[in-house]
Structure formats: structure tokens, C-alpha cells
Amino acid sequence: MDAFFSAIAPRLVPGYARLGPDGRRRFAxxxxxxxxxxxxxxxxxxxxxxxxxxxxxLLLHGRPLDRLPAELQDAELCHFEDSKxxxxxxxxxxxxxxxxxxxxxxxxxxxxxxxxxSRAGNERLHD
Amino acid sequence: MTERFDAVVIGSGAGGGTAAKVLSPLCKDxxxxxxxxxxxxxxxxxxxxxxxxxxxxxxxxxGGFLTKDKSMTLAFxxxxxxxxxxxxxxxxxxxxxTVTRWAVPGLEWEDLRRRSEKYAGENNVHLLGPExxxxxxxxxxDACRTLGWRAAQFPLNLxxxxxxxxxxxxxxxxxxxxxxRVQLPEAERNGVLVVTNCKVERIRPRGRGAELGVVVSSxxxxxxxxxxxxxxxIEADTVILSAGAVQSPALLLRSGFGAGLPALGxxxxxxxxxxxxxxxxxxxxxxxxxxxxxxxDHFAETDGFLLETCMYFPFTTxxxxxxxxxxxxxxxxxxxxxxxxxxLALDEAERDNRVTIGxxxxxxxxxxxxxxxxxxxxxxxxxSARLFFAAxxxxxxxxxSARFIIDKSAEMDLDTLIxxxxxxxxxxxxxxxxxxxxxxxxxxxxxxxxxxxxRVHGLPWLYVADASLFPRCSEVNPYLTVMALADRxxxxxxxxxxxxxxxxA
Numbered sequence: 333m334d335a336f337f338s339a340i341a342p343r344l345v346p347g348y349a350r351l352g353p354d355g356r357r358r359f360a361x362x363x364x365x366x367x368x369x370x371x372x373x374x375x376x377x378x379x380x381x382x383x384x385x386x387x388x389x390l391l392l393h394g395r396p397l398d399r400l401p402a403e404l405q406d407a408e409l410c411h412f413e414d415s416k417x418x419x420x421x422x423x424x425x426x427x428x429x430x431x432x433x434x435x436x437x438x439x440x441x442x443x444x445x446x447x448x449x450s451r452a453g454n455e456r457l458h459d
Numbered sequence: 460m461t462e463r464f465d466a467v468v469i470g471s472g473a474g475g476g477t478a479a480k481v482l483s484p485l486c487k488d489x490x491x492x493x494x495x496x497x498x499x500x501x502x503x504x505x506x507x508x509x510x511x512x513x514x515x516x517x518x519x520x521x522g523g524f525l526t527k528d529k530s531m532t533l534a535f536x537x538x539x540x541x542x543x544x545x546x547x548x549x550x551x552x553x554x555x556x557t558v559t560r561w562a563v564p565g566l567e568w569e570d571l572r573r574r575s576e577k578y579a580g581e582n583n584v585h586l587l588g589p590e591x592x593x594x595x596x597x598x599x600x601d602a603c604r605t606l607g608w609r610a611a612q613f614p615l616n617l618x619x620x621x622x623x624x625x626x627x628x629x630x631x632x633x634x635x636x637x638x639x640r641v642q643l644p645e646a647e648r649n650g651v652l653v654v655t656n657c658k659v660e661r662i663r664p665r666g667r668g669a670e671l672g673v674v675v676s677s678x679x680x681x682x683x684x685x686x687x688x689x690x691x692x693i694e695a696d697t698v699i700l701s702a703g704a705v706q707s708p709a710l711l712l713r714s715g716f717g718a719g720l721p722a723l724g725x726x727x728x729x730x731x732x733x734x735x736x737x738x739x740x741x742x743x744x745x746x747x748x749x750x751x752x753x754x755x756d757h758f759a760e761t762d763g764f765l766l767e768t769c770m771y772f773p774f775t776t777x778x779x780x781x782x783x784x785x786x787x788x789x790x791x792x793x794x795x796x797x798x799x800x801x802x803l804a805l806d807e808a809e810r811d812n813r814v815t816i817g818x819x820x821x822x823x824x825x826x827x828x829x830x831x832x833x834x835x836x837x838x839x840x841x842x843s844a845r846l847f848f849a850a851x852x853x854x855x856x857x858x859x860s861a862r863f864i865i866d867k868s869a870e871m872d873l874d875t876l877i878x879x880x881x882x883x884x885x886x887x888x889x890x891x892x893x894x895x896x897x898x899x900x901x902x903x904x905x906x907x908x909x910x911x912x913x914r915v916h917g918l919p920w921l922y923v924a925d926a927s928l929f930p931r932c933s934e935v936n937p938y939l940t941v942m943a944l945a946d947r948x949x950x951x952x953x954x955x956x957x958x959x960x961x962x963x964a
Contacts, residue, residue: 344783347792362511369521406784413783413886421885422529429523432777436791439509445773446742447794449508451631453747454622457593 336382337363337431339398343405344431347444355441359434366433378430381423385412465490465956467671467695469659469710470497472541473941474925474948475701476638477578479646479653481949482699485956486650493652493693494643495673497702498537499681500655501544506631510772513628516680517545522775524705527825530884531731534892535703538629539655539681540639542703542938546892547626547751548616548635549767549936550584552576553943557934563900565911574943582616582636584939591622593748595798598850599768600753605849608757608842613767613936615749622748624770656684659702660820662714667959668696668920696959697920697952699913700898701945704927708814708897709822711908711915719917720908722899724814727824728932730893731832733802734771734779735840737847737855742795745770751801758842759805759934763835766843769801779888781858790856790864798852802839803893804832808931814897828889833882836889840877844870858887893937898927913948919955924948 338356341348351359367375389397389408397408412424442448450456465485468478471494479494486492498517507513514521517536524533536542552575558568603610616636623631633640647653654675661672671693675686700707708724717723750770758764771779776799777791790797806812812826840857844865847855854866857873859882869876881887901907904916913928915921924945926937933940 345777345788346785347788366521366523369515409783413781418528418883418885421883423885425885425888426529428783429778433511433774436774436777437511439511442773445792445794446796447746447773449624449746451508451623451625452621453624454591454620456747457591457622457744 334379334382336386336398337434340405340409341431341435343402343409344428345435348435355438358438362437363430363434366430378426381427385423385427461692461694463491463694464493465695466492466697466699466952467693468492468494468699468701470541470701470703470706470925471539471638471643471653472536472701472703472925473543473638473938474945475699476540476543476642476646477942477945478699478701478924478949478952479651480642481946482953483646483649483651485953490956491652492650493654494646495657495659495671496537496539496541496653496655497658497706498539498541498655499678500539501629501681503633505680506629508623508625508628508631510628510774517629527823528827528884530828531729531826531889531891533705533729533824533894534890535705535894538639539653540637540643543637544629544639545627546637546938547749548637549613549751550579550582550616550939551614551935552579553933553935553940561930563911563930564902566900570947571940571943574946575939578939578942578946579614579616582641583618584614584616586612586614587620587749587752591620591748592752593745594743595745595750595770596748596752596768598743598798599800599846602846602849603753603755603757606845608755610753610755610757612753613751617749620749624746624748624750626750627771652685654685655681657686659710660713662698662710662921664918665694668694669698670694671698697922697956699922699924699949699952701923701925703925704894704897705814705822705824707923707925707927709816709820711898712814712816713820716918720904720915722901722904722907724897725810725812726808726896726899726930727812727814727826728806728808728895728929729826729891730803730932731806731828732804732890732892733836733839733858733887734769734776734890735800735802735843735856736776736780736790737798737850737852738790738793738796739798739851740853743798745797745799746794758838762838763805763831764839765803765805766839766846767801767803769799771799779890780856780863781887782863786862786864798847798850800843800846802836802843804835804839805934806832806932808896808899828884834879836887837877837879837882841873844873844877893933895926895929895932895937898923899930900928901930912951913944914951922948922952
């Protein structure tokens with residue numbers, strides 16, 4: 333996994349900052365597995381977009397995205413999300429989807445999000 | 460050695476499973492029928508309900524198949540039972556007006572209704588009782604009534620539903636009566652061979668039938684395939700293609716049938732969908748119980764969208780909601796407070812929305828969200844926000860707004876806050892699970908791929924029996940219509956096999 337993912341993850345999902353080493357390893361493993369099943373061309377596009385996401389702020393602020401103060405990082409990320417350029421918006425959507433997958437894809441953490449499914453869900457309907 | 464079959468069905472979902480069952484009596488007369496299914500047949504204990512694990516086991520690209528311009532993700536399954544393993548079991552008969560709009564010569568609504576009802580009976584379709592309706596669903600229906608909107612309960616194909624809420628990950632209680640529970644087991648009992656982990660790479664005309672190049676793999680999950688891993692060639696007198704609206708056109712295109720069928724792959728429709736959510740003050744029952752009990756078709760004719768109840772899992776919820784950071788996390792980290800609505804846009808069949816193939820023969824879905832669909836989404840978001848607030852929600856998530864979250868205090872400003880200017884691809888997560896068209900029925904090869912009984916123009920041995928037959932979108936959840944059309948196509952194929960035999964005798 334590109335280390336940049338973990339650098340921006342706390343801006344996308346603040347709970348990432350509270351993850352311990354095991355949680356972070358799991359986060360990385362999920363993203364790695366997702367990327368491994370994608371075609372090489374898609375992985376290349378993602379790498380190119382991550383480069384752009386990281387280094388665009390060098391021109392504007394003199395530092396790469398992950399070295400900016402939190403508020404400026406958020407502003408940069410919003411810029412991509414709301415961009416007039418469809419490619420930027422879709423690239424950002426891809427990055428945030430992967431980060432969300434790494435974080436919310438951890439079934440072992442369901443309880444943290446008040447998600448406690450049961451095979452016998454009907455028995456819980458009228459608790 | 461090349462194995463020979465009287466009939467081969469490619470795919471085992473709503474279409475293929477139905478076709479297999481319809482053809483299965485032939486086996487009792489000594490004929491050979493096989494179903495070739497790309498995906499595995501999972502063991503019962505492999506339905507774990509864990510989101511990423513099940514997505515990887517059951518869906519193409521783990522449920523994240525992207526359209527060419529990356530504006531929409533498509534969810535479609537590969538498994539014994541195809542997408543019937545992962546839908547919620549909603550079972551509606553296609554409306555008469557829709558079949559009229561389809562305007563396929565030789566296709567009558569009454570025939571589809573009769574066949575749909577036959578399968579509704581066979582697959583135990585019924586309405587859930589009030590004791591099985593959770594808050595997420597009840598609030599939706601009550602709010603529709605408060606607002607004066609037309610809403611109705613979904614008939615569902617369940618038997619012994621325990622309300623796990625995990626329908627889209629494959630029911631862990633074996634309650635959903637898809638083709639994997641009903642039609643395929645019956646076909647196998649009658650002698651049909653169902654070969655899983657078997658991908659059909661190409662179909663080639665041969666004599667009065669076809670030769671199929673297939674690859675059997677070992678996926679490491681599910682029951683082992685009946686055939687050992689490796690490549691093989693099989694021959695079939697009759698082929699029924701039921702690989703779904705993405706894979707069926709792609710298989711025909713990479714087999715070289717595109718030249719004689721200019722409509723092949725075209726007129727793809729998808730009921731593009733939005734997952735919307737709202738947060739209540741206190742926990743509601745939502746992930747317990749069946750997730751999809753009601754729909755609202757009040758706006759179908761005027762604004763081109765349907766609203767349905769739904770409830771998704773943490774990652775699917777997170778990726779479907781726009782935005783990021785603390786506000787986004789505040790929504791997703793309290794799953795027990797969420798009410799959810801699925802918006803389905805009733806998209807037009809456009810010639811340029813189509814399935815093509817990439818350099819390695821893989822399917823590429825070239826689909827543009829039309830301005831009409833984008834407008835329908837904005838109207839649907841406004842309507843959903845009203846519904847959520849009427850249901851008691853304190854804030855709603857609206858992707859086509861400036862920062863996505865609208866509080867109850869701003870309820871009067873919804874028309875301003877939610878507007879088309881914010882409705883941009885990439886910014887708003889659009890998905891689809893109703894994939895239709897690509898092998899549309901019609902009168903001639905100039906603008907269609909098959910006739911009204913699914914027979915491919917100019918290829919009397921080849922039938923299509925899946926949602927790719929739809930000439931336009933179905934305007935309702937499509938699976939019962941797929942079964943009805945597959946019933947017609949397989950019946951026609953069976954008649955062909957019988958008539959050839961009579962002629963030979």
C-alpha cells in the first residue's frame with residue numbers, strides 16, 4: 333500500500349488516528365488485497381492520481397499534501413472532491429473509497445459503529 | 460475428447476436457473492443438458508455475512524465493477540444461482556404499461572404475467588407480516604402515507620426468513636428462494652449437470668449447433684467443480700445464454716457475432732441508483748429484519764424515479780455517502796441511527812450506452828448518465844429528504860448539496876439546498892444492481908439481437924434468456940421478469956430440440 337494512504341487517512345476518516353498497530357496493518361492489508369485484484373492499468377491510474385493529489389499542493393503551498401496543516405489538507409481534499417474536472421472528482425472518489433474500504437471493511441470492528449447484525453435479526457426487532 | 464450436449468445453458472441466475480429447470484425433463488428422455496456457471500457453489504457455512512469477504516466470493520470485481528468513465532459501479536454476481544443469491548428477493552410482475560412501451564412484436568404482457576405468477580408461486584413469494592417489519596421500513600411507509608405518496612409492500616421470495624438483513628451478501632439462513640434453492644436443485648434432480656467455476660470464453664458455430672471453449676478453475680472456496688481445472692471444448696446442439704446483461708453481450712462480442720448484429724451490446728440500461736441516508740435522534744431497528752419491504756412509485760411517471768427501502772453494511776454505506784472527515788464519520792459510526800432509501804432512476808434505452816469488450820475480451824460498459832437521469836436524482840433527493848424528515852429524522856445526507864448534510868431546521872429550504880449544480884459524477888456515488896439490455900428483443904437484426912422468444916437473429920441454435928433481452932428498462936425490480944422471459948426462451952429451445960428429433964426420426 334502506498335504510505336500516502338495512511339498519511340491522508342485521518343483526514344478522510346478521523347477514526348483512523350485511533351487505530352492501533354493491528355488495526356493499521358489490517359487497514360493496509362484490505363487495501364492491498366483490493367488493489368491486487370484490479371487490472372494493472374487501474375493501479376497505474378491510481379498511482380498517477382495519488383502523485384497529483386500529493387504534489388499539487390507543492391505548487392500552491394510549498395509542501396506536499398501530507399505535510400500541510402490539517403485545515404489546508406481538508407481544503408485541498410475538498411478541492412478535488414468538488415473539482416470542475418471530472419477526472420479529479422472521480423480520482424478522489426476512488427481514493428476515498430479505498431480508504432473507507434480499509435477502515436469500514438474491518439468486520440471485527442462492527443461494534444464500534446453500533447452495527448451488531450445477527451443471523452436471527454427478527455428476534456431483536458421487538459426487544 | 461470433446462463432450463457433446465443437446466443443450467448447454469451458460470449462467471445459472473434468474474435466467475439460467477429457470478432455463479435449466481424448463482429443459483430438465485429432456486434428461487429423462489436420455490438427452491444431455493449442462494449448465495456452465497462461472498462462479499462457485501458455496502457451502503452453507505461459507506455464507507458468513509461479512510461484507511468484504513462475501514463481496515469477494517460472490518460479485519464480479521467484489522461488487523466494484525466500474526463503468527468506462529468511472530461514474531457508476533455495477534453489482535452483479537457469479538455463483539451457483541447467479542445474482543439471485545445476492546438480491547433481496549423482491550418479486551414484482553412487470554407493469555402492463557412497461558411492456559407496452561417495450562413494443563416487442565410477439566411479446567404480450569398477459570403471457571409475462573402468467574409466467575411471472577407461476578414462478579412467484581414456485582419460489583414462495585409472499586408479503587411479510589407486520590411482526591417482521593423493522594423501523595427502517597415502517598418509517599418509510601408511514602412517511603409516504605403522511606405525505607400522500609403512493610407506496611406498496613414488496614412481495615418477497617422467502618421461506619423461513621430470520622431477518623439477518625444480509626440478503627445482499629447471500630442469505631446465511633438459506634431462506635431466500637433464488638434459483639439456487641428452487642430451480643437448479645430441481646434441474647439437477649432431473650439429470651441436468653451443473654458445472655461451477657466454469658467460464659465460457661468463446662462460442663463458435665459448428666454444424667447445426669456450436670462449439671464452446673471453456674476454462675474450469677479452482678477458486679478455493681465452495682464445492683469443487685464437477686470438472687477438473689483446465690481448458691476444454693464442448694459441443695452443443697442448442698445454447699441458451701444467460702450470463703447477464705454485462706457478460707452475455709461480451710461473450711457474443713468476443714465470439715465474433717457483432718458484425719451481423721449491429722445492436723449487440725447496445726441499449727444497455729441500469730436503473731442507476733443512489734443510496735441515501737438520514738440520521739435519527741435515537742436508535743431504530745434497521746439492520747435487523749428484512750431490509751427491503753416497501754417501495755414508492757409515486758414519482759415514476761412524472762419524475763422518472765422509484766424510492767425503495769434498503770439497509771446496507773458499513774463499508775457500502777460509507778462509500779455511498781458523499782464527503783469525508785468528521786461529518787461523514789458521524790453518520791457512518793452510528794449505523795443504529797440510520798434510515799436508508801434506495802433511489803432508482805428509470806433510465807432511457809440509448810443506443811450509445813453499451814457493452815463493448817476490451818483488448819483481452821473482458822466486458823467494458825460504456826454508459827453515460829443522461830441529463831434526464833441527473834434531474835431525476837435531484838428530484839429524488841428532495842423527495843427523500845422530505846420523506847426522512849416526515850419520518851422523524853434530525854438530519855439527512857443529500858449528495859447534491861454543498862456539504863452534504865442538511866439539518867431538520869433547514870427543511871423548508873430543501874429545493875434550494877439540493878440542486879443540480881452539485882449533482883456531479885464522482886462527487887455523488889452512483890451504483891446499479893439492475894443491469895438490463897445489450898441483447899434486446901425485437902423484430903430484426905437491424906435494431907435488435909433476438910426475437911420475442913429470445914432466439915438470436917440468424918442463429919437458430921442460440922437463445923438468450925436473461926435481463927439482456929430487455930429492450931428498455933423494466934421500471935420495477937427485474938428478476939421475476941427475467942424468469943418469465945427465460946421460461947419463454949427455454950420453452951422455445953425445448954420445442955426446437957423436440958422438432959429436430961422428430962425430423963430426424
